[in-house]
Every structure is written in structure tokens, then in C-alpha cells.
Amino acid sequence: MIEPFLSAIPVINRLEASGFQAYFVGGSVRDYLLNRPISDVDIATSATPNEVKEIFQRTVDIGIEHGTVLVLFQNKSYEITTFRTEGEYQDFRRPKEVSFIRNLDDDLKRRDFTMNAIAMDRKGKLIDPYNGQSAIRNKIIRTVGSANERFQEDALRIMRAIRFVSQLSFSIEDETLQAIKKLVPLLKNIAVERIKVEFEKLLVGENANNAILILLRTGLFAYLPGIRNYISQMESFASLSFKGLKKVEMWSLLLFSLKLNNTSVEAFLREWKLPVKEIKEIQQILFFLEKRLEQEWTVYDLYLAGRKVLISTENLYGVLKGLTNIDSLTHWLNLYGRLPIKQRSDMKVTGRDLMEWLHADGGPWLRETIFNIECAILAGDVPNDKEKIKEWLIKCSQK
Structure with missing residues (x-):
């Protein structure tokens, strides 16, 4: 014990x-x-x-x-x-x-x-x-007694069976699998929130690839929000090597595979009842993933992404590029760690300082000037020091 x-x-x-x-x-x-x-x-x-x-x-x-x-x-x-x-x-x-x-x-x-x-x-x-x-x-998933009866009692058990395939790397015995194929339409009666819990556990399981293929082969995917019309994309998703990814990374990778635009991404995730905070994080990851696939990180992008989104983006980049050991992650994290500021609130000046120094009222210029200072600090053109920034700003304004 x-x-x-x-x-x-x-x-x-x-x-x-x-x-x-x-x-x-x-x-x-x-x-x-x-x-x-x-x-x-x-x-x-x-x-x-x-x-x-x-x-x-x-x-x-x-x-x-x-x-x-x-x-x-x-x-x-x-x-x-x-x-x-x-x-x-x-x-x-x-x-x-x-x-x-x-x-x-x-x-x-x-x-x-x-x-x-x-x-x-x-x-x-x-x-x-x-x-x-x-x-x-x-390593067999088998219902207690009649599979037809167990699934008609509680249709969520259909989803649980496939979730256990992912989590435990078990196989579904034939009678249970046939009942799933027959009764999968019953999932229409189950709240999205309950399906989401099972689906998210499935996504992060050790055998998620096989479980996703079972979703397709049983027709269950057609009863998952927003996925019905994306069979080939789901097959491509299932072919990726994504062991060890976190839940938010798996959502991001799924959406990248579905090739949805930003507006459709938000609608898709809202249909799944994801919290707003998670939706925004997934949108950020997808934004930087698209950029990462086109070019290496810029200093400003590292700053905008932040450490958490940087890690998730680089993890997905490795999956999509078929990299087994992402040495570049250490490189980018080191570069991020050396940034003089990690967020705008780290800057040693405020909008009030700028208005006093330049004897000007607030307006569109203020946002633009703060942005320019932010970029200058990140580029190493000026240290993050209040007096140094003041000198640099006054000098720039006199040009």
C-alpha cells in the first residue's frame, strides 16, 4: 500500500x-x-x-x-x-x-x-x-456488461473511452468499439463543457495521436464543435509528433492544423466554451507561430510575446519542423533573459514625464513617443535610465 x-x-x-x-x-x-x-x-x-x-x-x-x-x-x-x-x-x-x-x-x-x-x-x-x-x-477498455446499455445510460462514456485510449495507451475491445460507432450521435445530448473536459484530457495524453484517429474512424469528430468539416486537416494533425505539449499548446496546434483565420479561431474556441484568458493566449501563440515560421525572432517580438508564449511558440515550431531537440529554445530564452525590459511598466519613464519634459499636452504623439523609447531601449540605443532617456528624447526632438 x-x-x-x-x-x-x-x-x-x-x-x-x-x-x-x-x-x-x-x-x-x-x-x-x-x-x-x-x-x-x-x-x-x-x-x-x-x-x-x-x-x-x-x-x-x-x-x-x-x-x-x-x-x-x-x-x-x-x-x-x-x-x-x-x-x-x-x-x-x-x-x-x-x-x-x-x-x-x-x-x-x-x-x-x-x-x-x-x-x-x-x-x-x-x-x-x-x-x-x-x-x-x-490493456483493454471494455464496458461493465452491455456496451449499448452503458453508453445509452451516459453518452459521455463514449468520449471517456477514447480519452482512456490517449491517457493509458489501451485499446477498445470490439463490442465496445462497435457500440461507440452505433451510438456516437447520443453525444448531441451532452453539454459542450463536459465534452471539453474529456477532449482536453485526450489532447494531452501520451497516445493522443491514436485517440484522434479513433475520433475520426468512429465518426465522433462530427459531434465535436467546429471540427465536422475538417477531416483531412484532423488527419494531418494526428500525424504530428506532439508528445509532451501542454493543453494550450495542443489547442494552438489543432487550430494551426485547421488553418482558421483569427476571427474564426475566436469563434471556434468560444464554441468550445474556453475561458477568455486562454483564448487570448492561444491567439498570441498562433500569431507568433506564423511569424516564427517565416523568420527568426526579433528582439521586439521576443519582448511582445513574453517568456510563456515564446516557449509555447518555439515548442510548436519544433513539432511542425520535425525537430526532436530544440536547442534554439535555449538560445531564444537567453536572449529574452537579457532584454533590458520585459514589459512596458519596466520603463523608467511615464507619459507624465514626457509631457513635463516637452511642455506638451497629451495626444497621439504621446503613444508614439513611448513606443519609440520602448524600441530604443530594446535596441540598446538608450539605457533604461530616467535621466539618460530624457537626454536622448530631448536630443531627438531637436533634430
């Missing part, structure tokens, strides 16, 4: 001491068996939400109608969910009702894939009624 399971054992002990069953379940158990990093653990129990709240002093109702209570214990938080069965689903996403039960096997039966339907007790013993360990050993 390893962390974070070890820290959570006292939680399970307390539930068991109160007469209830409790187990680690879900992705944490799967990732433990795969020797993958585990960020947090989920616990399933025979105790009802009210019984859980009686056992622990500090709790938060985060999904109590579905049996989930957040327990705050020893400076950590744990989601504890009551064993349950689910009634008829509505909107191909949510059950109309859930029933709390005392039986673990029936709780595991409602889960999506066999690799996620394994429970583990506090001693590390595995409860695996649906052969999830076998699926993990064979």
Missing part, C-alpha cells in the same frame, strides 16, 4: 468501526495497478450519507442526492459515496433517481469500464467481480 491510500486508511477504519463496509474504488485503484501517479482517492461505503455525516465531524454536502459527501479529515479531503444503484437515465447523462444499497458488487456493476470497477480494502485486497485486472493486464 502506498500514498495517498495510506493516509486514507484511518477514514476507512472509522467507517468500519461504526459497522459499515468501506473500500477504495475507481480510478485510484486502476492507476495503482498501473503504477501511475495517484492524486487522490475515492471511497465507497455501505453507510448512507447521513450515517457518514454522523461519523465524521467535518463534512460538506457536494452531491448528497447522489450519495456523495466530502469528508475533511486530518487536513485532507475525501469524497465518500454510498453504495448505490441507479434508476432509469434521462438525457443520456443522469439517472432520474439513485437508491442506496449495502452491497458492493451491485455498486460496482453500475460503473463504466471493467478497469474502473475494482475495489480495494484497507489491507490491499482487491474485489474484482468484472475481471478488471485482466482488462488492465491486457
